[in-house]
Amino acid sequence: MLDASRLVILDRDGVINVDSDAYIKSLAEWIPYPTSIEAIARLTHAGWHVAIATNQSGIARGYYDEATLAAMHAELERQVTAAGGKIAHIAYCPHGPDDGCACRKPLPGLLEEIRAALGLESLAGSWMVGDSLRDLKAGEPLGCRPVLVRTGKGRRTEAKGEGLDKTLVFDDLAAFVDWLLGGR
Known part of the structure; x- marks a missing residue:
């Protein structure tokens, strides 16, 4: 049985791959950070499970379709x-900010999907790693421990300083994984 305290949930854009204010609209635009893939593999090797929760409103906006998103996720996986890691589940929200869905972060719907897909009773004690406050807020009502990375929009989020009281902050995903696997 999977233990929620051995689960790391990652935002995608800005945490795993380079983000863009113009959206990541194609496989060619999906560019992972040099150390992020290896960081995920290191987690897997150490007995951790990794899931992804990502808002993808570019679908609702007509910038790309679900087949393009599937191609990006297939390349990620x-x-x-290839690095020796595994992604346990990818949950994504295809809706726009005004669509009234329950899955778009900061709402916890994507994390609830991950919880159900992995057969967990709770996500309490798991880690939610993101580059924006909305990522961290999604995990809050479910008991996830918040981690902000400075990649993507992370530096801007950190500079605002709002809502980061109990949040650990790292330069990037690899630095968080170093800390997590280093016994803290």
Whole structure:
């Protein structure tokens, strides 16, 4: 049985791959940070489970379709597998900010999907790693421990300083993984 305290939930854009204010609209635009794939593999090797929760409103906006998103996620999984890692589940929200869905972060719907897909009773004690406050807020009502990375929009989020009281802050995903696997 999977233990929620051995689960790391990652935002995608800005945490795993380079983000863009113009959206990541194609496989060619999906560029992982040099150390992020290896960081996910290191977590897997150490007995951790990794899931992804990502808002993808570019679908609702018509910038790309679900087949394009599937191609990006297939490449992500291919690279992680090639590095010796595994992604337990990818949950995404295809809706726009005004669609009234329950899955768009900061709402916890994507994390609830991950919880159900992994057969967990709770996500309490798991880690939620993101580059924006909305990522961290999604995990809050479910008992996730918040981690902000400075990649993507992380530096801007940190500079605002709002809502980060109990949040650990790292330069990037690899630095968080170093800390987590280093016994803290």
